Amino acid sequence: MRVTTFGDERAETFRSEIRSWLNGAVPDRWRHEREQLSPPQVREIQQHWDVLLHESGYAGLAWPIEYGGRGMGAVEELIYYEESARANAPEGFGRIGRVLAGPTIIARGTAGQRAKYLPPILDGSEIWCQGFSEPGAGSDLAAVATAARRADGGYLVTGQKVWTSFAQYAKRCLMLVRTSDGPRHHNLTFLLLDMDQPGIDVRPIRQISGDEEFSEVFLDSAFVADEDRVDAEGEGWAVAMTVLANERGTTEAGTRLVEITSEVDTLLACCARRGRYREQAERLRGRQDLLRWHVLRSTEEKASGADWFRSGSTLKVIWSELLQQCARLGVEADCARHRGYWRYRYLDSRGASIYSGTNEIQRNIIADRVLRLPR
Amino acid sequence: MSILVDEIGSVAAENVGTILRDTGTGSWGRLVEGGWAALGADPDAGMDVRAIQEVARVTGRYSLSTPLIPTLLAGRWFQPSADQIKLGIGIALPRDGQLAVPYFTGSMVMLDASGDPLSLDGHEIIRDSFSEAMPFGMISVTESAPALSAENEAELHAVLAAVAVGCADAVLDRSVRWSGDRTQFGQAIRAFQAVRHMLANMHILREQAWTAAIACANEPGHAARWCRQACALAMSSAELGIQVHGGAGFTWEVGLQRFLCHVLQIQSLTGAVS
Numbered sequence: 001m002r003v004t005t006f007g008d009e010r011a012e013t014f015r016s017e018i019r020s021w022l023n024g025a026v027p028d029r030w031r032h033e034r035e036q037l038s039p040p041q042v043r044e045i046q047q048h049w050d051v052l053l054h055e056s057g058y059a060g061l062a063w064p065i066e067y068g069g070r071g072m073g074a075v076e077e078l079i080y081y082e083e084s085a086r087a088n089a090p091e092g093f094g095r096i097g098r099v100l101a102g103p104t105i106i107a108r109g110t111a112g113q114r115a116k117y118l119p120p121i122l123d124g125s126e127i128w129c130q131g132f133s134e135p136g137a138g139s140d141l142a143a144v145a146t147a148a149r150r151a152d153g154g155y156l157v158t159g160q161k162v163w164t165s166f167a168q169y170a171k172r173c174l175m176l177v178r179t180s181d182g183p184r185h186h187n188l189t190f191l192l193l194d195m196d197q198p199g200i201d202v203r204p205i206r207q208i209s210g211d212e213e214f215s216e217v218f219l220d221s222a223f224v225a226d227e228d229r230v231d232a233e234g235e236g237w238a239v240a241m242t243v244l245a246n247e248r249g250t251t252e253a254g255t256r257l258v259e260i261t262s263e264v265d266t267l268l269a270c271c272a273r274r275g276r277y278r279e280q281a282e283r284l285r286g287r288q289d290l291l292r293w294h295v296l297r298s299t300e301e302k303a304s305g306a307d308w309f310r311s312g313s314t315l316k317v318i319w320s321e322l323l324q325q326c327a328r329l330g331v332e333a334d335c336a337r338h339r340g341y342w343r344y345r346y347l348d349s350r351g352a353s354i355y356s357g358t359n360e361i362q363r364n365i366i367a368d369r370v371l372r373l374p375r
Numbered sequence: 376m377s378i379l380v381d382e383i384g385s386v387a388a389e390n391v392g393t394i395l396r397d398t399g400t401g402s403w404g405r406l407v408e409g410g411w412a413a414l415g416a417d418p419d420a421g422m423d424v425r426a427i428q429e430v431a432r433v434t435g436r437y438s439l440s441t442p443l444i445p446t447l448l449a450g451r452w453f454q455p456s457a458d459q460i461k462l463g464i465g466i467a468l469p470r471d472g473q474l475a476v477p478y479f480t481g482s483m484v485m486l487d488a489s490g491d492p493l494s495l496d497g498h499e500i501i502r503d504s505f506s507e508a509m510p511f512g513m514i515s516v517t518e519s520a521p522a523l524s525a526e527n528e529a530e531l532h533a534v535l536a537a538v539a540v541g542c543a544d545a546v547l548d549r550s551v552r553w554s555g556d557r558t559q560f561g562q563a564i565r566a567f568q569a570v571r572h573m574l575a576n577m578h579i580l581r582e583q584a585w586t587a588a589i590a591c592a593n594e595p596g597h598a599a600r601w602c603r604q605a606c607a608l609a610m611s612s613a614e615l616g617i618q619v620h621g622g623a624g625f626t627w628e629v630g631l632q633r634f635l636c637h638v639l640q641i642q643s644l645t646g647a648v649s
Contacts, residue, residue: 138621140559163622206627208617208635324614332607334643336471343505343639347632350617351625358621360569 014072015079018058022087025052030090035266035341039211043169046093050124053092059122060102062251067106067118074250078299081254082292085261095255096166097121097128101174103246105192108231108239113192117172129170131161131193131217132240138163139361141176142185142237146219148177154225155179155191160218163355167202167215170195175224176240179233188236192228199223209347247356248312250299256319257288257295263326263345264288270335270342277333284329287322294318313362313370320352320359377425378589384426387414388433395437403441403463412443413460415450424530424592427451428537432585435541436548438508438637442478444534452527453490465512467493469520470644476500477644479512489521506640507633509538529595532602535641536588542634543581543609546616549631550574553620564619573619577612584608599645606642613638 029037030045037045053059062077063069070076084091092098102121105113120126137143146159157177167173172192179189195202199222204212230239246252264285271277298311327349330342353359367373394405406412414420415427427447434443442463449455449464463483465476474493476485479502485493495514503511523531551574554565564570584605591601613635617624624631 133622136558138559143559163625207625208627208632210627328610331639332642334646339643343636346639347635350614353618354621354625358618360567360573360618363569 008075011075011079014076015083018080018083019087021056021058022083022089025056026087026089031088034088034262035338039213042090043093046090047124049090050092050094054123059092059124060098060118063102063106063118063122067102067114068122074299074303077251078254078295081251081258081295085258085292088262088265089258091255091258092124093166093169094121094124094127096130096170096174097126097172099251099255100130100243100246101128101172101192103251104174104230104239104242107242110227112227113230117192120171126171127166127169128172128174129164129167129195129217130243131164131167131173131175132243133163134160135162139358141240142188144176144178144188146175146177148179148189148191148224151223154223154228155189156221157191157193157219157224158221160216162216163205163214164202164217165214165355167195167217168204168212173217174243176236179236182234185237186234188240189233190230190236190239191224192230193222193224194228197222207348208350209344211344211348244357245312248316248362250295250302250311250315252356253291253295253298253315253319256323257292260288260291260319260323260326263323263330266338266341267326267330267333270330270338271333274333277329280329281333284322284326287325291318291322313357313365316356317359317362320356323352324349378593380425380429381421381423383420383422384429387411387420387422387426388429391430391443392433392436395433395439395441400439402439403443406441406443407461412446412463413450413457415447416454416460417450422447422451424533425589427530427534428588428592431534431537432541432544432588435538435634435637436544438542438545438633440478440480440508440510442480442483444538445478448527448531448534449486449490451530453486455484455486459484466523467514467520468644469522472516474514474516474520475503475644476512476514477509477640479510485512487521488523488527491521506636508637509640511640511644526595529591529598532598532645533588533592533595535645536584536591536602536605539606539609539638539641540581540584540588542638543577543584543612545634546613546631547574547577547581550577550616550619553623557621557623570619573615577615577619580608580612580615584612602645603642606638606645609638610635610642 027045060069061072061080062074065071098121102118105117134144148155148157173195175191175193177189177191178187180187199220201218202215204215206212267281271281298315327346331346391411394402398405414422431444445466446460446464449466455464463480465479465483465485467474467476467485467487487493498514500512500514503513554570555563557564587601587605591598617631620629623629
């Protein structure tokens with residue numbers, strides 16, 4: 001199979017198509033007043049963007065055509081993100097469904113799961129959350145203690161998840177649970193949980209930014225049918241690795257490139273007449289461009305079959321630290337017009353090196369699996 | 376001025392720290408009763424800026440909202456009355472076309488930056504609570520307001536730089552404790568080299584921040600630069616503290632934002648003042 005690469009005629013035709021569409025589609029409020037919008041206003045625009053993407057045929061670009069996608073490759077998907085960055089487009093609200101749940105269900109789910117779950121992810125009608133971390137299982141994800149015990153036709157799930165992004169808005173949850181006392185990594189099972197049922201209590205957690213984007217989720221005998229188990233019982237760790245590969249992969253990095261580009265634009269506007277800060281903002285523009293090339297390179301490597309962890313962990317460290325440096329410069333430059341915006345972004349950005357696997361865990365992965373350093 | 380602090384600074388810092396720790400948000404009355412709020416105005420106490428920095432650092436460590444810092448500085452600069460000191464003194468500083476009164480309380484006496492009573496002329500005071508520990512009273516003004524003298528501005532920078540270091544102290548203390556309590560992979564996270572290095576780096580950054588604060592007191596001509604550097608180093612140290620705490624550190628409940636927001640507010644105020 002020939003892999004599409006950047007600069008191919010097909011890729012460039014798509015670039016021109018998406019550029020033209022984005023020019024007309026990005027809401028003016030987002031393009032010109034983003035830094036003045038409150039978190040609920042941002043969410044409203046993001047939710048509408050999900051619907052618009054679907055109606056215009058741009059949701060699930062890299063998903064196979066039989067599952068409602070466009071059947072394109074990772075390269076076209078990244079072109080979409082590049083052009084989104086250029087057009088200052090929003091990121092959709094159903095990100096966990098599109099980036100994590102959908103690709104995992106396509107890769108490892110059953111035909112029934114694909115038919116049931118993929119369409120509402122694409123049209124933005126069902127929001128997903130990711131039930132992985134627990135109070136005792138953060139970096140040590142394999143220590144999850146939330147237990148699923150056998151019941152008639154499925155499982156009853158009891159325990160507590162935490163730092164669950166979008167849980168208060170979610171209809172569905174990707175969930176890693178313990179199903180046996182077997183050996184570590186072989187005692188876990190992967191379930192698709194309906195959040196709309198008794199026995200689930202979602203309590204939003206206030207973050208240091210003051211926002212409440214993630215929650216604690218308490219589960220008391222919540223039911224999951226057998227047909228909503230992904231892969232075999234005891235194979236949950238392998239499925240979770242598929243999710244993490246997507247979470248740290250080029251698609252996620254592409255969405256972050258959009259975010260960082262917009263941050264650097266705002267920084268340059270803040271620092272236009274302030275030499276020292278302007279210089280630092282321009283250096284960040286250079287690093288944003290380097291990130292873009294790094295994502296392009298990783299995308300082509302991934303399309304030609306390279307191991308995900310070779311690029312995933314490196315990418316995650318690069319984008320998360322760059323995002324934090326942008327926000328840090330924003331608060332240091334302290335322009336009066338954007339003061340509130342940058343304070344929020346600065347505090348919010350502190351999570352970037354913690355979620356999706358802390359940057360210490362990413363560096364361990366690079367040391368262990370890429371450099372193969374003996375312990 | 377000196378690098379080492381004399382006894383009065385150490386004693387004052389220790390006592391103020393004890394009061395802040397023991398009485399929390401209700402500490403202002405105890406600080407007044409003990410005579411600590413009047414130290415800046417007491418010529419016999421002999422407190423120089425370095426000594427006030429020691430006290431300021433302790434206030435950052437507890438990050439409680441009291442008017443102690445502006446009251447100490449006002450005592451030093453403007454010779455206020457005992458009654459004014461008892462109420463706590465706010466100093467109105469020009470900032471982005473408004474006046475900002477740091478460590479604002481509803482009952483404080485407010486002076487302008489030249490030490491005269493502040494005339495509000497019916498202007499409303501809006502409370503900016505971005506930092507719980509260092510709320511601002513924001514006042515819109517139409518005519519230009521007096522600014523601090525260069526000498527006083529340099530002292531303000533030096534004292535607030537020390538408060539920022541105190542904030543870094545607090546985050547480091549909490550991070551060290553957390554690293555012993557939190558277990559992952561079957562052991563306390565402080566056993567992992569990555570975490571130990573982060574804590575060591577926090578210490579190194581905090582130490583440099585304190586050096587910058589001391590330099591700030593000793594080089595008034597470069598106070599703005601030293602203060603900016605102290606705040607930047609304190610922020611970097613606190614950022615690592617959030618990382619050490621992992622997902623919990625990113626939540627409001629653990630409370631690290633209290634210290635980080637305090638430093639951000641100082642950084643923003645001193646940037647504007649300079």
